[in-house]
Amino acid sequence: MIDAVFWFIVLLTLGSAVTVVLNQKLLYSAIALLFTLFGIAALYIFLWADFLAGVQVVIYVGGILVLIIFGIMLTNRISTVNISHTSVQRGIGGMAVLGVLLILGIMILNTPWHQADYVEPTQTTASIGTLLMMDYLLPFEVASLLLLAALIGAVTLSRRAE
Amino acid sequence: MDSLNTYLFIAAILFSLGLFGVITRRNGVAVLMGIELILNSANLNFLAFAKFGGMNMSGHIFALFVIIMAAVEAAVALAIIINIFKNFHTINVDDVQGLRQ
Known part of the structure; x- marks a missing residue:
């Protein structure tokens, strides 16, 4: 059960992160960022960081996201119906980023990380x-x-x- | 599910997505969103290492400082972006090349 919840949250976080970087409408990107930030706060709870999950919701969702939406509203004219923006050179950028991800993945799998026994903190x-x-x-x-x-x-x- | 590598891979994917946003987006605000994704992935790494390295609370402190820095960065960056929009009437980061108009 808890596994299903975990993977659902991971899927929500990464799926909305993809929307943030790919959607051509800026406001949709901002709303998708909301779900990403909430998903990350939920992952913090899985990592036993309950205080930081609260901080994440208050500062990121309540502060930074509102600032970003303010930025979108202030830098577009009201008459502009579609607050859109384009991406350039997606192919080359995507390949470069996939290369970075590949290197990171190999590094994660090959490094003997220091791990210690842990107990749930009170x-x-x-x-x-x-x-x-x-x-x-x-x-x-x-x-x-x-x-x-x-x-x-x-x-x-x-x-x-x- | 409950292993260090799972969280590291999630953070790596999140970092790559943020990097993709930063290098392909042309709108200044959208570039800022990519930076937020990158900072969040770093935080996820801090907390994962804190938990699986023996529940070391120093990782939580570092994550807290990253969040503070992200708030500062967002405030200043948006002030700069609004100024750029006032002066150039665009926030396309490719069009903003001159130091003065």
């Missing part, structure tokens, strides 16, 4: 919080500075020049 959020405040305090503060810089930068960039 809590993940508490350990993430402890790590953020102990071992990763400096990166945490740098991240907040980065967010502030991006906030000011985005406002300055998109303000109408006098």
Whole structure:
């Protein structure tokens, strides 16, 4: 049963990812990206990362996707009925990407990955919080500075020049 | 189903799709969507290694930082794209070649 759910989620994620890169209508791509992001959040739960699954839904689906749809709406005229966009050189690009995938696949199969025994954690959020405040305090503060810089930068960039 | 290689292959396919989007799409926003797919596949790898490497929580921290960076990148990139649209009246990345009009 759980296997069927897992493969259904994988199929949903990869299928909508294909739609994201192949569909010629930009808004359809954005909606397909929604399903991809939800599928990845579900895969996070299979990986016992419940907190990150929540973060994924809140930030990606609630923030980034809305930003992307804003971008689509702001960069097309209302009179343009079909918000479409074309792809170029799909053949060459597809072959190059298949080559990359082949190399990645061979690498995955041939590398002896380090694996250790694992037990299901009783809590993940508490350990993430402890790590953020102990071992990763400096990166945490740098991240907040980065967010502030991006906030000011985005406002300055998109303000109408006098 | 519950093996490291399964997740690595899913992430590899997702990465290839994102790369395909980045190199074949001509619309700036669509290129951004490809980049999001690539970042997500990297996150999937981080969490898979975290689980199968003995439930190491450092992988979760790295995934969290990748998500923060993706949010920052999306905000700044969209501001730039909107500026390009204002100046060039197109966001076709092939048409935007001059540094000034």
